[in-house]
Structure formats: C-alpha cells, structure tokens
Amino acid sequence: MKTCVVLDDYQDAALQSADWSRIADRVSVSTVREFLANEDAVVERIGDAEIVCIMRERTPFPASLLDRLPKLKLIVTSGMRNAAIDLAAAQKNGVTVSGTATSGSPPLELTWGLILGLARQIAVENAGFRANGPWQSSVGVDLNGRQLGIIGLGKIGTQMAKVAGAFGMKVVAWSPNLTDERAAAAGVERAASKEALLETSDFVSLHLVLAPSTRGLIGEQELRRMKPEAFLINTARAPIVDQAALIRALEEKWIAGAGLDVFETEPLPAGHPFRTLGNVLATPHLGYVSQNNYRTFFGEGIEDIEAWLDGAPIRTLV
Known part of the structure; x- marks a missing residue:
C-alpha cells in the first residue's frame, strides 16, 4: 500500500x-x-x-x-x-x-470581479451597509468608454479583451513579443509601447508568465506613468510588479487603487500594508480556485x- x-x-x-x-x-x-x-x-x-x-x-x-x-x-x-x-x-x-x-476561466472571472469591485467600491459599500453606515458613500467609475490596458495577450488576456468589449471599453494590449497581427486577431489595438499603454489606460491588467524578462516589469517608473485615477490589477504573479514600489504608489496615491490576488509571500503576513490600505481590493490567491x-x-x-x-x-x- x-x-x-x-x-x-x-x-x-x-x-x-x-x-x-x-x-x-x-x-x-x-x-x-x-x-x-x-x-x-x-x-x-x-x-x-x-x-x-x-x-x-x-x-x-x-x-x-x-x-x-x-x-x-x-x-x-x-x-x-x-x-x-x-x-x-x-x-x-x-x-x-x-x-x-x-481552465483559464476562473482567473478571468476573478479578474473582472476585482475590476468591478474597484470601479464600484463594492467592498466599501458592503462594509458600510452591514455596519449601518451612510447610505451610499461613493460614486462609481464607469467601465463603458474607458480604456483597458492588457499586458500579456495570451489565452486569458485575449478573453479579457472579449469581456471588455461587452462592457463597451476600448482595449489596448502590449507584451514584449506582441505583433499587430496577433493584436488584430484578438480584436484589440497594439500599444506602441508599454509606456504608452500605462499612460493612457484607466485599468491595467497583467496576464504574463513570470520569467526573468517579466520580473519587476512594473516598477516605480511604470507606476508613475499611470494616471492618478487609474487602477492596476494583478492576478498573474506578484513579482511582475515591484511590491515596494506598488505599496508606495498606493500610499502616496500615484494611482487610484489596485486589485490583487497574488503576493510574494503567501499566506500574506498579518499587518502587511496590502491588508490595511484602503485603496486595495485583495483576495487570497483565488484565481484558479x-x-x-x-x-x-x-x-x-x-x-x-x-x-x-x-x-x-x-x-x-x-
């Protein structure tokens, strides 16, 4: 036996x-x-x-x-x-x-849950609702007419683009090896550069495999290029983003917020800034669950x- x-x-x-x-x-x-x-x-x-x-x-x-x-x-x-x-x-x-x-469907679905949660402040409003707090305390961000920037146009990234179209969003994509032909086949516009995507997108979603070439792909310089009203969503791998730079970006409001499902240390230690920052919507690596x-x-x-x-x-x- x-x-x-x-x-x-x-x-x-x-x-x-x-x-x-x-x-x-x-x-x-x-x-x-x-x-x-x-x-x-x-x-x-x-x-x-x-x-x-x-x-x-x-x-x-x-x-x-x-x-x-x-x-x-x-x-x-x-x-x-x-x-x-x-x-x-x-x-x-x-x-x-x-x-x-x-299946790539569960991570795709969770990514959209985070995007919607950030856009409409669902966790904040639900917490206020349960605590008998103010009846409505936030004004939602529209998805229709906004730009989704997808970094990594693989299977999940391509499906992200399809869903974004249903919401009436403009979609641009970038990855180191993305061609105009592949972007067109997915029905999206290829961004001229990573920097151009970051500077123009209202939501930026990461869908890359972690490799030496993608580790730290989003650092301080990249986060500072994003709009102050933009959101970053990472359901791929934590080290694609410089975690210290992201914490600072959220604390100092370089960006509006982040939706996170992946962390460099899991389970995330008690007291970690991601557990307490008000502009973070996070889940405990549930993408594939x-x-x-x-x-x-x-x-x-x-x-x-x-x-x-x-x-x-x-x-x-x-």
Missing part, C-alpha cells in the same frame, strides 16, 4: 472533488489543510509518503527539500507548469512529476497516480 499526502487543501475540498475510491485498495490518502511554513514542517508531515499532490505553487519543492525526501517518487501538480518545483532536482532524485489540465478546476485537478490527479502505479506515467513534466 502506497501513501499519498495532499498538501495545502485549505478548503478541505480534495476528497470531495473526485472519486478517490478508485485507488483506495492501492493508496492510502491523507490531506493537509494548514499551510506548512518551512521545509522542516513539510518533511515532518510528508514522512515516508511516496506520492504528494500539490496545488499550483502553494508549497515549493526546491532541490533542498527534494533531497530530504528519499521515499518520494511522484509529485502531482495542478497545471502543466509549476515554477515552484525544481524539475532537475526531481529528475536527479528519481521523482516523476505529473500535471493536469486547468473554483469547483470545476478542483474537479479537473483532483480527477486528473487520480488518473496520474493510477498511471504511475501501472508503470506508465502520463502528463509528465519530468
């Missing part, structure tokens, strides 16, 4: 999202709801488990951790890309890494485990 540990099951959803009985006679499965803050805690909790299921990048698996888990033989990750796993170290240690499909995505991840994760047990791993990253 093999042992499988499902890490970071914050919502206690793993065992309800798929039929684990399919492998019950071959694998003993347990879940961990709490966040494991360091490698010692991970090693202690995983123990001699041969299989680990991880959700995106919640728990990193660098070489230093993999070297301490000699019994580990299979990592199943949601998605087919996980920058938090040292794939070379996994291969060196004889660990197979398998992935699953994911949806019923359908969980069903896909855990369902295909079980398939990955079955295939590995049968000696023919599928959807392998290593």
Whole structure:
C-alpha cells in the first residue's frame, strides 16, 4: 500500500472533488489543510509518503527539500507548469512529476470581479451597509468608454479583451513579443509601447508568465506613468510588479487603487500594508480556485497516480 499526502487543501475540498475510491485498495490518502511554513514542517508531515499532490505553487519543492525526501517518487501538480518545483532536482532524485489540465476561466472571472469591485467600491459599500453606515458613500467609475490596458495577450488576456468589449471599453494590449497581427486577431489595438499603454489606460491588467524578462516589469517608473485615477490589477504573479514600489504608489496615491490576488509571500503576513490600505481590493490567491478546476485537478490527479502505479506515467513534466 502506497501513501499519498495532499498538501495545502485549505478548503478541505480534495476528497470531495473526485472519486478517490478508485485507488483506495492501492493508496492510502491523507490531506493537509494548514499551510506548512518551512521545509522542516513539510518533511515532518510528508514522512515516508511516496506520492504528494500539490496545488499550483502553494508549497515549493526546491532541490533542498527534494533531497530530504528519499521515499518520494511522484509529485502531482495542478497545471502543466509549476515554477515552484525544481524539475532537475526531481529528475536527479528519481521523482516523476505529473500535471493536469486547468481552465483559464476562473482567473478571468476573478479578474473582472476585482475590476468591478474597484470601479464600484463594492467592498466599501458592503462594509458600510452591514455596519449601518451612510447610505451610499461613493460614486462609481464607469467601465463603458474607458480604456483597458492588457499586458500579456495570451489565452486569458485575449478573453479579457472579449469581456471588455461587452462592457463597451476600448482595449489596448502590449507584451514584449506582441505583433499587430496577433493584436488584430484578438480584436484589440497594439500599444506602441508599454509606456504608452500605462499612460493612457484607466485599468491595467497583467496576464504574463513570470520569467526573468517579466520580473519587476512594473516598477516605480511604470507606476508613475499611470494616471492618478487609474487602477492596476494583478492576478498573474506578484513579482511582475515591484511590491515596494506598488505599496508606495498606493500610499502616496500615484494611482487610484489596485486589485490583487497574488503576493510574494503567501499566506500574506498579518499587518502587511496590502491588508490595511484602503485603496486595495485583495483576495487570497483565488484565481484558479473554483469547483470545476478542483474537479479537473483532483480527477486528473487520480488518473496520474493510477498511471504511475501501472508503470506508465502520463502528463509528465519530468
């Protein structure tokens, strides 16, 4: 009997999202709801488990951790890309890494939730409503006629543009390799430069993969180029934006506000400025957290485990 540990099951959803009985006679499965803050805690909790299921990048698996888990033989990750796993170290240690499909719809939907929440001050008005505060305290920002600047016109960015059109927004896009042809195919205008997009957009939404070329792409100079009434939305990866510069921009009102779902340290420490700044609307990295995505991840994760047990791993990253 093999042992499988499902890490970071914050919502206690793993065992309800798929039929684990399919492998019950071959694998003993347990879940961990709490966040494991360091490698010692991970090693202690995983123990001699041969299989680990991880959700995106919640728990990193660098070489230093993999070297301490000699019994580990299979990592199943949601998605087919996980920058938090040292794939070379996994291969060196004889660990197979398998992935699953994911949908871009949940992050897309959450991004629009943040945009609408910022534009109409939904969290502020709801808090006042519940506290018997003033009846109406804000004046909403219209989306119709405003410009959405999309940085990163991939699958999610392209869908963002379609939704923006339904709201009557003008859409411009920029990324380092974006061509006029790709922009036209998505029905958007290619910005002449990143700077031009930032200077003219009312909402700027980031949809890039984190890479050396995109780390710190939005820093102090870029934030100062934005309109003081503009909003920045980041549901991609936190390090794409210089976090210290963003905090200062929000504190000093260089921009009107930010919608954030990703952070350099997760869970975000208590007392962090993003938890208290009044012009931040934030969610705890919920972009991909949806019923359908969980069903896909855990369902295909079980398939990955079955295939590995049968000696023919599928959807392998290593």
